[in-house]
Amino acid sequence: MDINVEYLAKLARVELSEEEKRRFSGELGKILDHFKELQELDTENVVPMAGGTELTNVFRKDEAKERFPELNNAATKAFPDTKDGLLKVPKVL
Secondary structure, three states, rough: OEEEEEHHHHHHHOOHHHHHHHHHHHHHHHHHHHHHHHHHHOHHHHHHHHOOOOOOOOHHOOOOOOOOHHHHHHHHHHHOOOOEEEEEOOOOO
């Protein structure tokens, strides 16, 4: 299969050396040949899949909660400047 690698490189806005053009032409040709083989497979009695698994999502209620109060208290106590349990830092901008 003849592949216009220069045209693809232009579309992708990449510069290729002559060696890269030759190499990619061969590699792309092999990939497309593999797809030709796949197209020849008989898929008449194959049921289409909507996903790869039968699992369903399990959702939990989104609730705010304090996960590690003892860790937060220790961090707050060790920080040099705090207010109402929050860490105060200098303005960045």
